[in-house]
Amino acid sequence: MTDNKDNALVLENFLPYRLSYLTNIISHQLAQLYTTQFDITPHEWKILAILNRYPNISAADAGERTAMDKVAVSRAVKGLSEKSLLHKIFSREDKRRSVLNLTGQGTDLFHKIAPLVTDYENALLAILTKQEQEQLSQLLDKLTHHVTTEKS
């Protein structure tokens, strides 16, 4: 597969670059939606969202589901906890393992932010046809599956 003449590498046509360019803009715009109005970081928002969806999970579980590393999770949990947005205890069966839950305030905040980000997503999707949305979803699945299962 190394049959390329390598000056075929043109950054603006290069798939990883194009993906990264798009993603960075979207992530930044999305973060703007809540960092400006609410005192919460993107990492904290992820944890807030995953705990709304899956209560009672551990920090490790949350990291698994959000693809965040454990240090980032630990810091986000600490931040949310200090703002009284989540409640942490340790499991009685396994005292190493945390059990995380949103507080009432945390749930309230989630419900304030969620419409903002879903509106943003909807605006994005609205420029695609139903068929294109489906294509995009399948392409992302296919690529994600590839890069997560392939080993170097």
Next chain:
Amino acid sequence: MTDNKDNALVLENFLPYRLSYLTNIISHQLAQLYTTQFDITPHEWKILAILNRYPNISAADAGERTAMDKVAVSRAVKGLSEKSLLHKIFSREDKRRSVLNLTGQGTDLFHKIAPLVTDYENALLAILTKQEQEQLSQLLDKLTHHVTTEKS
């Protein structure tokens, strides 16, 4: 089991999240390809690639083409320069403006790294049909155009 009546925000279905997840993995794998073997950062690699393609451009031009901010460009240029991979002069017409070029060593390094990253891209694309590759390209264009023209 999935009690999510309040709204539709489910992280694992959320387009910006899925995009970001995929992109982060790809960026990381890609960086591994050259950071382990060569003493060069991702920012430096971007500048190396863009200068191979467009010699004699300024730092501002390079930033424009790579979507890097000027501080990141400045540091990458400094790093490459210290490794004798690029040569910087200032324009005679406008002494503020830099004129950047790869050195012989810089060009050599580019030609070592380029096949690695294009092979990676090809392996990614190989799991898609020609038609899917075309779809992906069009979808990225459409989304990118939308998020860059819409004012935030």
Next chain:
DNA sequence: TATTTATAGTTACAAATGAAACCTGTTTCA
């Protein structure tokens, strides 16, 4: 049981990043 190995989470330190201040040189325009 005692010893080692592994897991969950935190902390410490170093490197990367971003925002703003800071040159220096160029343009604008009264």
Next chain:
DNA sequence: TGAAACAGGTTTCATTTGTAACTATAAATA
């Protein structure tokens, strides 16, 4: 002209992030 505004690039400083070391539990094994 000459002050003000602007543009290209660099530096500074505070924040974020990632890697590795560390604490404490739990599981494996011998």
